[in-house]
Amino acid sequence: MGYYDDSESKEQYLPQKKRNPFFTVLIMIIVAVVSSAATVFFMTSDEFGLLEDRASTASSQTTTSSLPVKNAVAVKSDTTKAVDKALESVVGIYTYQGNQLFEGTTETGAGSGVIYKKSGNYAYIVTNHHVVEGASQVEVQVSEGTRLQAKVIGSDELTDLAVLRIDGSKVNSVAEFGDSSKLTLGEPAIAIGNPLGFLEGSVTEGIISSTNRTIPVDTNGDGQEDWQSEVIQTDASINPGNSGGALINIDGQVIGINSSKIAQDEVEGIGFAIPMNVAKPIIEDLEQDGKVDRPTLGVRIADLSQVNPVGRTETLKLPDSVQEGVVIIEVEGSSLAEKAGLKQYDVITKVNGDKISSDAELRRSIYESNGKKMSITYYRNGKEQTTTVSF
Structure with missing residues (x-):
């Protein structure tokens, strides 16, 4: 037997004997498997990721082709039915100050409103007094991109309610008022409005946190309590711009007019709405007389x-x-x-x-x-x- 030399095949120094064909095939398979494993092991991370992506795609394609796909079906819950009923009657309100004829007007605020009546050529909207207070011009957005001039028929500072009138030809839906005296603690409450002045038709859901809450109101800003408002408390999100919008029940009826919230860093989920039973007589007075006549003791x-x-x-x-x-x-x-x-x-x-x-x-x-x-x-x-x- 001679010496080992790297320049030559080692096989020439092995004893020559007849090989079994089956053994040769087995060796070739083992070599192929090991080579493949080595190739995968030494792939770069990018290449391995690509391999995984391709594998996932292939798996997905296989699954898709082997299983039938059904079209998605919209689910109608009690909440969505309630929103469908009331949504179109809730509008965006935009206020302006200035003189349109001379220096022009500037948009100064935005809020929400509820169309509650359509009579003759007009439609009537209830909103908050503070939404339209001091405005020289008011517009109502009844649908996306469609704004109409509105006239303030009457406004009441104490109850924070106002009534507007617009051309009724563009109005197709009127809200249904509910009975706020029948509210129960914990029942669903849905707020619809125009938060931030540009998110028209936004919907938030919560519960009735209190059916009859009384909160102090300082109408003239002197730091003294001038009035006590009877309100519904809810944890449905009420944000700036939601004022004047609708708080509805699960039947899609308006049970309150959203008016305010407690805005403090440590407070969350405390919003208020004027109960419908409190608002209705005020709305009637404002629509008919433009004001609310109240007795005084003197x-x-x-x-x-x-x-x-x-x-x-x-x-x-x-x-x-x-x-x-x-x-x-x-x-x-x-x-x-x-x-x-x-x-x-x-x-x-x-x-x-x-x-x-x-x-x-x-x-x-x-x-x-x-x-x-x-x-x-x-x-x-x-x-x-x-x-x-x-x-």
Whole structure:
């Protein structure tokens, strides 16, 4: 036997013998498999990724070709049915300031509104007072790209409601009002509106968080409570631009007019809507008269909480048991209050048997009297008395 030389085949130094054909074929298969494995192992990452993509594609093609494909079917839930019913009646509202004839107008705000009536050549829309307040021109977008000039028929600051009128020829859908007195805690609530002023027809869903919430309102910005608004609380998202839009129930009925939210970093999901049963009589007054006529007592008053201890004891002569009420500072001549016998420094504690603790509560009680007789309980010189005011 000779020596091993790399320049020559090693096979020449092996004993020569007859090979089995089957063994030769087996060796060739093993070599081929090992070579293929080595090739895959030493592929670059890009090449391996490409291989995977091709494999996935091939697998997908195989699956697609072997299984039947059905067309997607739109699912109609109670929510989508409710939205379909109400969506077209909710519109975008855009306000402008300036003089169109001379310097031109500038868009200054945007909100939402609800078409609630179509009569003759006109359609009527309810929105928030704060949406159209101070505007020299108002436009309503009834469909994508179609804006119509609107006339403000009437507006009420206390309830934050306003009524607009537009050409009715472009209006095809009118909202259906629901009964907000029948709301139950936790039932679905769906808000539809125009958030941010350009996302018309946006829909958010939540629940009724409170059916009857009372929140203080400062209408003139002096930091003092002027009114107490009765509202529906919901966690359906209400964003800037949603004001004046619809809060609907699962039957697609408008149960409230979206009006505000608590906007603080630590607060989420607290929005408010004016209940439909509160809004309807205001809407009717605004449509017919352009304003809401409310009775007045003819007094200037202050909350009892603002009176110092000496004034409570020496001037008002109140017993210690009286901690809440409103003090009459001045009575107007020939007013309803004067006719009812009320005088300066009387302290009103109840109206129709309900406790009164603030100016806002007294105003609300008077306005809700609706022109009927009203019983007033008050203290004068430390003694409780009662009188009746006839409107």
